Amino acid sequence: MINELRAVNIGICGLGTVGGGTFSLLQNHEELLAARAGTSVKVKHVGARRDNPECPTGDTPVSRDIFDVARDPDVHVLVEMIGGTTVARELVEAALRAGKHVVTANKALIAEAGNELFALAAQHGVALRYEAAVAGGIPIIKALREGLAGNEIHWLAGIINGTGNFILTEMRDKGRAFDEVLKEAQALGYAEADPTFDVEGIDAAHKLVILASLAFGIPMSVDAVFAEGITKLTPEDLGYAEELGYRVKHLGVAKQSSEGIELRVHPTLIPESRLLANVNGVKNAVLVEGDAVGPTLYYGAGAGAQPTASAVVADIVDLARELAAGQLCPVPSLGVAPEALKSPSFVSMSDVVTPWYLRLEAEDRPGVMSEVTSLLGEQGISIEALIQKAPGTGQTRVPVIVITNAARQGDLETAVAAIEALPTITGTIARIRVESLDG
Ligand SMILES: NC(=O)c1ccc[n+]([C@@H]2O[C@H](COP(=O)([O-])OP(=O)(O)OC[C@H]3O[C@@H](n4cnc5c(N)ncnc54)[C@H](O)[C@@H]3O)[C@@H](O)[C@H]2O)c1
Numbered sequence: 001m002i003n004e005l006r007a008v009n010i011g012i013c014g015l016g017t018v019g020g021g022t023f024s025l026l027q028n029h030e031e032l033l034a035a036r037a038g039t040s041v042k043v044k045h046v047g048a049r050r051d052n053p054e055c056p057t058g059d060t061p062v063s064r065d066i067f068d069v070a071r072d073p074d075v076h077v078l079v080e081m082i083g084g085t086t087v088a089r090e091l092v093e094a095a096l097r098a099g100k101h102v103v104t105a106n107k108a109l110i111a112e113a114g115n116e117l118f119a120l121a122a123q124h125g126v127a128l129r130y131e132a133a134v135a136g137g138i139p140i141i142k143a144l145r146e147g148l149a150g151n152e153i154h155w156l157a158g159i160i161n162g163t164g165n166f167i168l169t170e171m172r173d174k175g176r177a178f179d180e181v182l183k184e185a186q187a188l189g190y191a192e193a194d195p196t197f198d199v200e201g202i203d204a205a206h207k208l209v210i211l212a213s214l215a216f217g218i219p220m221s222v223d224a225v226f227a228e229g230i231t232k233l234t235p236e237d238l239g240y241a242e243e244l245g246y247r248v249k250h251l252g253v254a255k256q257s258s259e260g261i262e263l264r265v266h267p268t269l270i271p272e273s274r275l276l277a278n279v280n281g282v283k284n285a286v287l288v289e290g291d292a293v294g295p296t297l298y299y300g301a302g303a304g305a306q307p308t309a310s311a312v313v314a315d316i317v318d319l320a321r322e323l324a325a326g327q328l329c330p331v332p333s334l335g336v337a338p339e340a341l342k343s344p345s346f347v348s349m350s351d352v353v354t355p356w357y358l359r360l361e362a363e364d365r366p367g368v369m370s371e372v373t374s375l376l377g378e379q380g381i382s383i384e385a386l387i388q389k390a391p392g393t394g395q396t397r398v399p400v401i402v403i404t405n406a407a408r409q410g411d412l413e414t415a416v417a418a419i420e421a422l423p424t425i426t427g428t429i430a431r432i433r434v435e436s437l438d439g
Pocket residue numbers: 013014015016017018019047048049050066081082083084087105106107108132133136189190191192193302303304305308
């Protein structure tokens with residue numbers, strides 16, 4: 001038991017997109033939140049290096065040193081909204097050590113330092129909540145930790161970076177250039193402070209690590225995830241994929257089998273009939289396959305001030321209810337008691353089996369296709385679909401697009417190297433994994 005609180009005081013550190021959105025949502029819904037929490041929830045202290053013109057703080061005290069908030073004895077819940085893993089980690093540690101509960105949206109911090117931070121929180125009898133860290137406003141952490149608690153989870157797959165999905169959607173639907181759409185995503189507040197995290201798959205990797213930890217009951221394993229971003233995708237690959245009945249999405253995939261655990265984020269061809277193939281713009285979606293429930297799908301805004309604030313405030317309301325009742329919720333941070341976390345073994349990428357999309361540029365003469373198919377055949381790889389485009393006027397080379405059947409990545413790489421060495425093939429072969437996503 002902890003002392004029952006009649007009013008729960010919040011300290012917000014960082015008043016940018018999400019911090020500002022959270023401040024506003026707490027102000028705008030003050031009565032509603034008090035009714036839901038059974039206690040008043042008030043922002044007592046803000047830590048911000050500078051004012052945010054879009055988020056006037058009125059008479060709420062503002063400190064320029066965010067650590068003043070961690071030192072404020074009146075603050076019960078510190079909301080970390082500065083991002084990064086250096087100062088943010090020091091701040092969260094200081095707050096936990098001072099006996100404050102912490103709410104964060106910081107997936108980099110949870111993925112990289114969650115193991116230590118959850119232990120520190122437990123040591124000090126306080127909570128560390130992170131719903132906003134994955135898939136923005138979608139309550140996926142609660143779904144995995146509580147709603148699916150009766151299931152063994154075999155796999156999950158998700159579109160978990162809003163910026164990347166926004167870019168791919170705009171490129172496909174409007175033919176817009178990558179850089180221009182990225183700038184718009186930054187202006188809309190979707191992108192990370194360093195947007196290479198979004199477009200190189202690092203942000204999705206952080207989120208996948210968190211999802212896998214909850215789904216499989218393993219510690220955060222950031223070094224085990226393979227990450228590839230969307231920067232090498234070309235409009236022609238998006239177009240050819242569509243001709244073959246697929247959409248290209250940036251996907252995070254976590255799978256558990258007798259071989260071990262696969263953790264990977266990369267561009268993926270998905271059959272166009274799948275729900276995930278039709279998740280567009282800044283929306284995210286996570287498909288989770290439980291052994292009892294079967295496939296379940298969670299969809300909503302993956303980034304942006306108000307959607308992300310929705311998840312931050314949900315954590316705050318949960319905590320306020322618990323503090324009002326004088327009892328923290330006994331659900332562990334990762335859904336299982338720390339001593340019950342399993343030691344995972346991971347499948348190496350060369351052993352991961354998926355179908356592949358390949359695009360090669362070949363000389364337009366008889367026999368070339370049979371050379372390509374026989375080099376794939378030598379590695380036991382068969383072909384599901386193949387299209388050879390007509391050569392442009394005066395051209396002797398043609399694009400050839402192949403979809404393979406399921407192939408071990410190591411075997412595929414051997415075949416691709418042999419095909420690239422053929423004198424009739426020009427340059428490197430573009431390749432993208434395919435996921436059928438049938439449960
Ligand atoms: N933007 C989104 O849609 C979104 C969604 C989910 C999670 N997140 C996460 O939320 C966190 C915040 O992201 P954001 O988009 O609001 O970023 P932001 O850049 O808009 O806001 C961060 C704020 O923190 C301040 N800040 C940074 N370092 C500081 C320091 N040392 N001392 C004082 N102030 C400092 C900055 O001045 C800025 O105002 C990040 O962890 C991010 O990954 C963002």
